[in-house]
Amino acid sequence: MHSVLNVARYVVEHCPDLTAMKLEKLVYYCQSWALVWDGKPLFKEDFEAWANGPVCPALYKTHIHQFSISNDFLKDYQGDFDEDELETMNAVIKFYGNKNAIYLSELTHKERPWKETRGDLPLGSRSNKVIPELLMQDYYGGL
Template sequence: MTRAIDVAKYLVEKYGEMSAMKLHKLAYYCQAWHMVWFEKELFPEDFQAWANGPVIRSLYTVHRKQFLVNSTTFQAGDSGALSEDQKVVIDKVMSFYGDKTAQWLSDLTHREAPWVEARGELPPGAASETVIDKGSIHEYYSAL
């Protein structure tokens, strides 16, 4: 099964160095649209509703304290583990979201129901490890 670190590796190998925050948001949209188009998750890891948007804890652990990430950051990843269909989804997501800034992507997630619902009544900037429900992600993006 494809892991989030494999997707991260593919993203930075193909599209180059980027901020860690941008990587998490792109991985989030890759997961969302893969679930919509193929009715199954791209990878099993969950996103948590952090203050700056969706984050995968296991990826964060790999790049902690790094602003920028690249292919050497995710040495344990294997982009070759992705199927051609998975790469097509990632590439389509990148064609739409790839030129956006990390802040733009973060702001977008803050307006969308899956992150908003997972955050609940938390004040802005408050820490949270609440999982963003995959069912909520699928339902929201399927309706777009």
């Protein structure tokens, strides 16, 4: 299994002009759709239901205090992905990659995994509740 950092590096290489928020959302969708299409996660790290949408703390630690993500971000984290994993990540980048970070954040706010994990927390409140992979797989598999 890969690290979230391997997947993030792949996204950076194939989707120019990334912000940190957009990178988080694209990696989240890579994981979500891998659970549906490939029947397994791309990486072991979890996402949490933060105020601005799903965030992977392990990835967040690498870009904390950065707005823009440079092309050489995580350049030492090349992944050895199989054909199914590449197909999934490429499909996510093709579908979501032209959307801006705010759009992607608002989209995740409308979707059951983030909403259900946050429960009745007020908008903008901090949360470190883990979004269950089974919930991600169930929701996106039903679309």
